[in-house]
Amino acid sequence: MTWEEMLPLLWPATVETAQMVGWSTLFTVLFGLPIGVALVVLDRGGLRPAPALRAALGFVVNIGRSLPFIVLMIAIIPFTRLVVGTTIGTAAFVVPLTVGAVPFFARLVETALREVGTDVVQAAQAMGASRATVVRKVLLPEAMPGLVAGLTVTVVALIGYSAMAGTLGGGGLGDLAVRYGYQRFETLLMIVTVVLLIVIVQLLQSLGDWVARRLSHK
Incomplete structure (x- = not known):
C-alpha cells in the first residue's frame, strides 16, 4: 500500500479517534469530577462526613475500575443501545x-484534592466560607x-481505549489497524498507525505536563 492510498484512510480515522476521545473526555470530566470531589467531601474528616455513603460510592467506583475495558464494552451493550x-x-x-474513564478519573481527582493542605481549608472555614465555597474557591484551585x-x-488512557474500541466496530485508528493492518496484512499501514498514535500521545502528554507546571508555578 502506497502513501497515496494510506492518507485517505488515515485522516478520517484520526478524526474519528479525536471525536471519540474528545467527547468522552468532556463527559468524563462532567461526571468524574463531582464523584472525585464527593469521595473527599464525604470521607471521615471531610467537609461533610458521611462514611456509609462514601463507602458505597467508593465501592461503585472500584467496580468500574476493576473491569477490563474490552469486557466493559461488551457488558454495557444494552445500555449503549439505550443511550444512542x-x-x-x-x-x-x-x-x-x-463509563470506563469516569471511575479512573474520579480516583485521580480524589488523589489531587487530598494533596491540598488542611490548613488552607481550615483557614477558609474560619473566615466563614460555606462548604460549596471551600470546594469551588479553595480545594479545586489549589489542586x-x-x-x-x-x-x-x-x-492518554482514553486514546488506548479508543484503539481497543476499533476491534468491535468503534471506528478510528484502532479500527483501521485491525481491518487493514491485521486482516489484510498491510504491515506498513499498521506501523504508520502505531507511530501516529505514539505521536498523538506524546504531544498530549507534553502539553498536559506543560500546563500542570505553569499552574504549579502560579
Missing part, C-alpha cells in the same frame, strides 16, 4: 469510553496542577 440507539460507530463508543495531570493521564 446503536452499538457501532464513533458515537456509540463514546458511552463505554466514558488544579494535580487535576490537569490527572486529566492528561485520563486522555
Whole structure:
C-alpha cells in the first residue's frame, strides 16, 4: 500500500479517534469530577462526613475500575443501545469510553484534592466560607496542577481505549489497524498507525505536563 492510498484512510480515522476521545473526555470530566470531589467531601474528616455513603460510592467506583475495558464494552451493550440507539460507530463508543474513564478519573481527582493542605481549608472555614465555597474557591484551585495531570493521564488512557474500541466496530485508528493492518496484512499501514498514535500521545502528554507546571508555578 502506497502513501497515496494510506492518507485517505488515515485522516478520517484520526478524526474519528479525536471525536471519540474528545467527547468522552468532556463527559468524563462532567461526571468524574463531582464523584472525585464527593469521595473527599464525604470521607471521615471531610467537609461533610458521611462514611456509609462514601463507602458505597467508593465501592461503585472500584467496580468500574476493576473491569477490563474490552469486557466493559461488551457488558454495557444494552445500555449503549439505550443511550444512542446503536452499538457501532464513533458515537456509540463514546458511552463505554466514558463509563470506563469516569471511575479512573474520579480516583485521580480524589488523589489531587487530598494533596491540598488542611490548613488552607481550615483557614477558609474560619473566615466563614460555606462548604460549596471551600470546594469551588479553595480545594479545586489549589489542586488544579494535580487535576490537569490527572486529566492528561485520563486522555492518554482514553486514546488506548479508543484503539481497543476499533476491534468491535468503534471506528478510528484502532479500527483501521485491525481491518487493514491485521486482516489484510498491510504491515506498513499498521506501523504508520502505531507511530501516529505514539505521536498523538506524546504531544498530549507534553502539553498536559506543560500546563500542570505553569499552574504549579502560579
